[in-house]
Amino acid sequence: MESSASAVMPGTPSTRTNYDDQIVKMFFTATVVWGIVGMLVGVIIALQLAWWPANLGLPWTSFGRLRPLHTNAVIFAFAGNVCFLGIYHSMQRLLKTRMWNDTLSRIHFWGWQAIIVSAALTLPLGLTQSKEYAELIWPIDVAITVVWVVFAVNFFATIAIRKVSHLYVAIWFYMSFVITIAVLHIVNSLAIPVTATLSYPLYSGLTDALVQWWYGHNAVGFFLTTPFLGLMYYYLPRAADRPVYSYRLSIIHFWALVFLYIWAGPHHLLYSALPEWAQTLGMVFSIMLLAPSWGGMLNGLLTLRGAWDRVRTDPILKMMVVAVSFYGMSTFEGPMMSIRAVNGLAHYTNWVIGHVHSGALGWVGMISFAILYWLAPRLWNRELAHPKWVDAHFWLATIGIVIYTVAMWAAGLMEGLQWRAINDLGQLANPSFVDITARLQPFLWLRLLGGTMYLVGVIMMGINFWQTIRGPGKPSETAPATAAA
Amino acid sequence: MSRDTNRLLGHADEADGIEEYDNPLPDWWLGLFWLTILWSIGYVAWFALTNQSQVGWYEDEVAAADERWPEQANAAVQFAYSAEAAAAGAEIYATNCLVCHGENLEGGIGVSFIDDEWIHGGQAEEVVAIIRNGELSRGMPAWGQILSPEQVNQVASYILEGHAAATGRTMEEIMAPPAEDGPGA
Ligand code: HEM
Ligand code: HEM
Numbered sequence: 001m002e003s004s005a006s007a008v009m010p011g012t013p014s015t016r017t018n019y020d021d022q023i024v025k026m027f028f029t030a031t032v033v034w035g036i037v038g039m040l041v042g043v044i045i046a047l048q049l050a051w052w053p054a055n056l057g058l059p060w061t062s063f064g065r066l067r068p069l070h071t072n073a074v075i076f077a078f079a080g081n082v083c084f085l086g087i088y089h090s091m092q093r094l095l096k097t098r099m100w101n102d103t104l105s106r107i108h109f110w111g112w113q114a115i116i117v118s119a120a121l122t123l124p125l126g127l128t129q130s131k132e133y134a135e136l137i138w139p140i141d142v143a144i145t146v147v148w149v150v151f152a153v154n155f156f157a158t159i160a161i162r163k164v165s166h167l168y169v170a171i172w173f174y175m176s177f178v179i180t181i182a183v184l185h186i187v188n189s190l191a192i193p194v195t196a197t198l199s200y201p202l203y204s205g206l207t208d209a210l211v212q213w214w215y216g217h218n219a220v221g222f223f224l225t226t227p228f229l230g231l232m233y234y235y236l237p238r239a240a241d242r243p244v245y246s247y248r249l250s251i252i253h254f255w256a257l258v259f260l261y262i263w264a265g266p267h268h269l270l271y272s273a274l275p276e277w278a279q280t281l282g283m284v285f286s287i288m289l290l291a292p293s294w295g296g297m298l299n300g301l302l303t304l305r306g307a308w309d310r311v312r313t314d315p316i317l318k319m320m321v322v323a324v325s326f327y328g329m330s331t332f333e334g335p336m337m338s339i340r341a342v343n344g345l346a347h348y349t350n351w352v353i354g355h356v357h358s359g360a361l362g363w364v365g366m367i368s369f370a371i372l373y374w375l376a377p378r379l380w381n382r383e384l385a386h387p388k389w390v391d392a393h394f395w396l397a398t399i400g401i402v403i404y405t406v407a408m409w410a411a412g413l414m415e416g417l418q419w420r421a422i423n424d425l426g427q428l429a430n431p432s433f434v435d436i437t438a439r440l441q442p443f444l445w446l447r448l449l450g451g452t453m454y455l456v457g458v459i460m461m462g463i464n465f466w467q468t469i470r471g472p473g474k475p476s477e478t479a480p481a482t483a484a485a
Numbered sequence: 486m487s488r489d490t491n492r493l494l495g496h497a498d499e500a501d502g503i504e505e506y507d508n509p510l511p512d513w514w515l516g517l518f519w520l521t522i523l524w525s526i527g528y529v530a531w532f533a534l535t536n537q538s539q540v541g542w543y544e545d546e547v548a549a550a551d552e553r554w555p556e557q558a559n560a561a562v563q564f565a566y567s568a569e570a571a572a573a574g575a576e577i578y579a580t581n582c583l584v585c586h587g588e589n590l591e592g593g594i595g596v597s598f599i600d601d602e603w604i605h606g607g608q609a610e611e612v613v614a615i616i617r618n619g620e621l622s623r624g625m626p627a628w629g630q631i632l633s634p635e636q637v638n639q640v641a642s643y644i645l646e647g648h649a650a651a652t653g654r655t656m657e658e659i660m661a662p663p664a665e666d667g668p669g670a
Contacts, residue, residue, distance in 0.1 A: 090501070093501040094500055094501050096501075164498075164499040164500075165499065166496055166499040166500070168496070168499065168500035168501075168503065169505075234501075234503070237503045237504075238501075238502075238503065243493060243503070243504035243505055243506050244503060244504070244505040244506065245506055245508055246505075246506055246507075246508035246509070246510065246511075247494055247496075247505040247506065247507060247508075248507070248508070248509060248510060249508070249510050249511070249514070250505070252510060256518070271539055276532075276538055276539060277533075279539075280528070280529060280532050283528075284524075284525035284528055284529060285525075287521050287524060287525055287528075288518075288521045288522055288525055290517065290521055291514060291515075291517045291518035291521055292518070294514065294517070295514065298511065298514060335521075340539075425554065425633070426550055426553065426554030427630070427631065427633065428630055428631055431630075431631035431632075432631075
């Protein structure tokens with residue numbers, strides 16, 4: 001690996017500085033396993049929407065129960081474990097210290113996996129609180145709180161014992177993740193238990209909806225955005241071997257982002273019974289989120305200036321470019337969809353699903369794959385078993401995302417326009433909702449195709465890692481090179 | 486981006502080797518940020534000061550539609566039973582209502598029409614109102630947006646004819662105005 005004088009990497013090899021890389025490997029493995037499971041369920045529900053017999057006529061395998069399984073698995077299991085592996089790996093190096101307490105790290109790991117397994121059991125059984133992204137029943141909610149507090153204590157104690165004075169921007173993003181998710185989860189989950197599996201939320205009606213979407217939007221903001229921006233700020237300059245474009249931009253966009261995000265939830269409740277001033281507030285705060293979000297994209301892309309020759313050949317950098325670009329795209333689309341008039345067209349349609357997955361597959365997925373591919377040889381000190389597969393994965397994923405999102409945009413626009421179309425007599429031009437739904441089918445099949453391509457890429461990645469770790473493999477040339485630099 | 490200094494801050498040893506430049510905020514980025522802030526202030530002012538509201542917009546749209554399609558606006562559907570209307574209603578019923586209200590009006594997902602119970606009143610006017618406006622919370626669509634006033638009259642005729650036949654109420658009874666104190670006649 002060439003390194004310019006401006007960006008020497010004095011990072012010492014883990015063996016010498018005694019970082020806890022075992023915990024990183026554990027979260028790494030969990031990430032890949034849950035990634036495959038979660039996206040496989042995504043493909044199954046995509047099939048169910050295109051072809052209903054795939055529901056199998058059983059309650060446990062019906063769309064209504066598998067959909068929350070998909071969202072919980074990809075968000076909390078896949079994306080969550082990515083965040084944890086990246087945080088445990090990068091924060092030790094950024095703070096030049098081992099994690100404060102290894103036992104707490106283990107409790108965090110096993111606790112989190114146990115929560116995921118209990119989610120995977122309870123959701124198909126139909127045990128749910130029916131709040132999107134917060135479906136899990138109250139005993140699991142309590143467990144999440146406990147495990148999160150364990151993580152937070154370890155996290156902040158590690159910051160306290162750091163051996164550097166300056167906190168790198170990635171750490172600020174991680175902090176916003178740890179603090180905000182705790183607050184969101186606890187406030188939104190407050191409920192009165194009635195039985196071991198049933199509880200009633202403390203809030204009712206409109207208050208409940210408002211709290212729910214304050215939570216829901218910031219789950220996107222602080223689970224799928226800020227920790228991943230933190231990861232980007234560590235892994236992108238490391239992989240590109242370039243200095244971060246602008247320190248000042250990173251400060252301004254960080255504070256603007258965390259301040260504005262928290263108010264934007266009501267854009268999920270436009271044209272509802274929510275008082276209109278609150279809707280207006282949610283809308284304008286979403287508009288103001290555009291530039292702070294793009295600040296992250298800019299800092300990512302401009303950091304790659306001077307490395308564009310490598311971007312063309314290095315699949316890891318290619319994944320990062322696509323990730324950051326999709327981040328920019330979905331954070332442009334989001335503020336647009338928050339405008340009342342646009343939301344009136346997009347709401348309840350597949351356009352929202354397209355928006356979700358351009359962020360989820362494009363941004364969260366791609367940046368995660370790049371990090372995993374960059375880390376695996378370094379963590380296990382070996383060459384990747386199939387370096388060429390990384391490029392294949394890149395193309396499968398990129399083309400898969402494009403097919404998925406374009407199909408959903410087309411489907412969403414079609415639905416939105418046909419629902420509201422009026423004929424010459426002033427009546428609905430498409431009176432039958434069922435007819436419009438039936439017209440979606442070709443797009444749903446296309447989405448299945450795009451999603452399947454994406455899943456195949458992830459499975460190839462899993463096999464690649466498996467053979468890298470298990471197979472004979474030769475010692476990596478990359479890792480010692482970094483260590484020696 | 487001409488103002489880029491590309492001056493290194495020298496934090497690298499504090500950030501695992503990652504350097505940062507001291508570049509200024511890109512002008513266009515800062516401009517975009519200010520633009521969205523000003524636009525937001527303008528929007529809030531417009532919304533509050535000119536008394537915008539979603540209810541108002543809805544009423545404006547309905548008024549515009551009423552003006553454009555007066556025949557729909559006046560469609561207060563004066564219920565007028567006739568055997569022909571009921572016959573025409575049979576087909577509309579089969580296409581739109583049968584799945585929920587049953588092949589012989591006996592109900593299913595929806596309520597039955599061949600018993601004496603009416604949740605929203607059993608006078609013609611009340612039945613027409615429910616057909617037109619729906620009962621969305623229970624899953625009954627507002628057919629007034631889908632069927633023309635004439636079609637609503639036809640399908641109401643069909644249903645009430647069947648109801649009369651099954652319960653022995655006469656059409657005169659059914660067509661009498663609803664009781665003053667609300668539904669349940
Ligand atoms: C192979 C890849 C994937 C496929 C085929 C897939 C498919 C689907 C399908 C069919 C739905 C339900 C859409 C509907 O109800 O109309 C869905 C919902 C969702 N998926 Fe995925 N998905 C995939 C990957 C992901 C990933 C990686 C994430 C997040 C990191 C994600 C996050 C979500 C979310 C948040 C929803 C709920 C959206 C909403 O309620 O608006 N998905 N997905
Ligand atoms: C500035 C940034 C963003 C804004 C202002 C924004 C705005 C919106 C809006 C207006 C909706 C539609 C709500 C509706 O009509 O139901 C939405 C849905 C959604 N967005 Fe975004 N978005 C942003 C970025 C992102 C990113 C980066 C992701 C993913 C990583 C994401 C994930 C989602 C999800 C999961 C939903 C579906 C929520 C549901 O279940 O209904 N958003 N967003």
